[in-house]
Amino acid sequence: MAEGCNHNCSSCGESCSSRTAPQSLLEVPHEGTKIKHIIAVISGKGGVGKSSVTTSLAVTLNRLGYKTAVLDADITGPSIPTAFGINEEPERGGDFLYAVETKTGIKMMSINLLIEDQTAPVIWRGPIIAGAVKQFYTDVVWGDIDYMLVDCPPGTGDVPLTVFQSLPVDGAVIVTTPQDLVSLIVEKAVRMADDMGIRILGLVENMSYFKCPDCGKEHSIFGESKVEEIQDRFGIETVVKLPIDPALAGLMDEGKIEDMPESKLKEFAQTIVGKIG
């Protein structure tokens, strides 16, 4: 048994013959950070509107009265600061950073706030990227947060894996679009979460339909919705279909996502909050 053993194997890194539990890989946040719940936002593939959904969900949770934060873990394609219209450098204090605050009080951290030229590509290998994501959790003072949303890069690579292993994630929201391959793509995301012991809180089918502003008829631009099929197949109870909304895309581009009108995400957010408890 290791010297000074406190019998808590999960927090001990010693290679010890008396080990009764594996070492926890969970990172420890800064002492100035108190986060109650963490939700990872994932997608099987890129361009489905994951960042758009993350920021809209953050705005919705914030409006519901929860202290909300967004950790932009999409290191090579960060778009969270743009959506909030923020390009200020975070305040530094010793060897840590303070999360920046949007105009409505959402806390945020992104690699784009730390690089001088925001158009320069971040060309880092997987382990460095994963390290940066961990540091956004450990070396950033987030303050008191009810819900932190983690915008993961698309796919099932290093970063979602790091987020699931290193952060105390309560569950994941999967973002998808209606298309033939969606079932396969969602299955990958569901299985990754399952394998890591992370529960799926809900599924967002983004750009599900377009509602004609003249006649009100709904058109399935990218194909028929696959939501019901996915619900049955994977047992995901909470789903929402979001329309193609050019005005929302405009708000994202202009950095005014906080001016978005109330959306179907409100009910969705209330349901997942109820699930987390």
Ligand SMILES: Nc1ncnc2c1ncn2[C@@H]1O[C@H](COP(=O)(O)OP(=O)(O)OP(=O)(O)O)[C@@H](O)[C@H]1O
């Ligand atoms: N419901 C929507 N209606 C109209 N445009 C949308 C909608 N959702 C997202 N978009 C637009 O689609 C583009 C891609 O969205 P976004 O950046 O959120 O995707 P993403 O899944 O995060 O991409 P990636 O994973 O590749 O970083 C953006 O220009 C965004 O404004």
